[in-house]
Amino acid sequence: MNAATLAERLHAYLPVLLAGAAHTLMVSAVAILAGFALGAVLLGLSLARGGRGPLPALVAAYVSFFRGTPLLVQLLMMFYLPSAAGLDLPPLAVAMVAMAANSAAFQCEILRAGLSAVPAGQVEAALAFGIAPRQVFRYVQLPQVARAVWPAVVSEAIDVIKNSAIVSVIAVADLARGGRQIVAANFRPLEVYLTVGASYLLMTAAVFAAGSWLARRTGKGRALSARVVNRTAIRS
Amino acid sequence: MIDFTLLAELLPVFGQAALRTAALVAAGMAGGLLLGFAMNAMRETGLRPLAALYWAYTTLWRGVPFLVHLFIVYFGLPSVGLRFDPFQAAALTLAVYSGAYFAEIFRACWQRIPRGQVEAARCMGLTRRQVFTHIACPQALRASLPLIANQAILVMKESALASVITYPELTMTAGKVVAEQFVYVEPYLLLALSYWALAVLINRLGGWLRRRAAL
Numbered sequence: 001m002n003a004a005t006l007a008e009r010l011h012a013y014l015p016v017l018l019a020g021a022a023h024t025l026m027v028s029a030v031a032i033l034a035g036f037a038l039g040a041v042l043l044g045l046s047l048a049r050g051g052r053g054p055l056p057a058l059v060a061a062y063v064s065f066f067r068g069t070p071l072l073v074q075l076l077m078m079f080y081l082p083s084a085a086g087l088d089l090p091p092l093a094v095a096m097v098a099m100a101a102n103s104a105a106f107q108c109e110i111l112r113a114g115l116s117a118v119p120a121g122q123v124e125a126a127l128a129f130g131i132a133p134r135q136v137f138r139y140v141q142l143p144q145v146a147r148a149v150w151p152a153v154v155s156e157a158i159d160v161i162k163n164s165a166i167v168s169v170i171a172v173a174d175l176a177r178g179g180r181q182i183v184a185a186n187f188r189p190l191e192v193y194l195t196v197g198a199s200y201l202l203m204t205a206a207v208f209a210a211g212s213w214l215a216r217r218t219g220k221g222r223a224l225s226a227r228v229v230n231r232t233a234i235r236s
Numbered sequence: 237m238i239d240f241t242l243l244a245e246l247l248p249v250f251g252q253a254a255l256r257t258a259a260l261v262a263a264g265m266a267g268g269l270l271l272g273f274a275m276n277a278m279r280e281t282g283l284r285p286l287a288a289l290y291w292a293y294t295t296l297w298r299g300v301p302f303l304v305h306l307f308i309v310y311f312g313l314p315s316v317g318l319r320f321d322p323f324q325a326a327a328l329t330l331a332v333y334s335g336a337y338f339a340e341i342f343r344a345c346w347q348r349i350p351r352g353q354v355e356a357a358r359c360m361g362l363t364r365r366q367v368f369t370h371i372a373c374p375q376a377l378r379a380s381l382p383l384i385a386n387q388a389i390l391v392m393k394e395s396a397l398a399s400v401i402t403y404p405e406l407t408m409t410a411g412k413v414v415a416e417q418f419v420y421v422e423p424y425l426l427l428a429l430s431y432w433a434l435a436v437l438i439n440r441l442g443g444w445l446r447r448r449a450a451l
Contacts, residue, residue: 065432068432068435069428069431070396070397072396072397072399072407073410073428076410076411076424077424077427077428080424081420081421081424083420084420084421158299162299162300162301163301164301165301165303166301166303168303169400176301176303176307179304180307188315189307189308189312189314190308190316191312192312193307193308193311194308194312197300197305200299200304201299201300204299205299
């Protein structure tokens, strides 16, 4: 990796960086998808039975913990606390669980904002017409929520890709880790980390571009989604 | 399960570390707010090259993980003669990284100023600069306060990564206790509680500022 010209060196970095990027994308994809599912479950739990009982407070505590403490701290806790109890977990699995648990807190709030962005009058009107609550959810709320939340979900996906660099700290062989490995071998930190940064930029820009393309294609529901993004994205 | 005498022993250590985290966050916030404000002011001049610079800055810095920026600054820049100690590197990176987000917050608040106000002021003979300072600033800055408080919590969370370049703030301190004393539950409990307390503190501070600034 100490080849003469910059082009040759970049070519030598490529296999390590590509392997790292594959791990980064895998961890991020799992985090976003599992986080979405878990976030939806959390929201369902906090809204079930009209929000009575201890569940809403528990969900609020979950969300507050995962949004109020650093992801690095959550990751270290999930990695070292089980190992203190004699349970040795593979870093990759811990990384995926931690990232998904973290993203779930953010996506739960995105979905909550999406649901509250649907005018209450529509639901009341549908119920007054005698449409079953289940059908109101399926045909009145769900289509609008889906359109409203995805710009915020795209923005969350970009945050997840960026945040995933943290999993390198527990020795997951992601893109950031790949950079450290190359630097350990060739002592050229500036060009290696700039290349790593450019690789991340490529991935986040690709997700952003895909999101914008989808935004133009669907078009509708822009006012709703703007409200959801305002309420949640800046926080994440 | 939880050793309370150990907790009491660790408390002053974590207090010290929390002060270092607070110093880091304060430095990052101060630098980030100044840089973000300056960047938005540049964009508001309406000059093409400055607007392009604004776009490049916010895109490049927001599209790359904070950890990678930190590596570039702390490990990369020494090879071109720029050497920083861990605090300087972390504070500088935090400032420039959060500056990109603050710039976007200010931009959003500036764009929310009704066009009619700006046009009316221009018709009355106010210069662009006067419109910026006397019409837009008071309203936009007030509107930006809740967003700045949110961003401050984000800055606090990113500051945990300073532990990776060995600045002895909260996360690094917890890691040291774990490595030296082979206890896990107490330091991580204290660590999570410390960050949570800082987040509550920042929220309170933001609320207090907002009430003071309210009309």
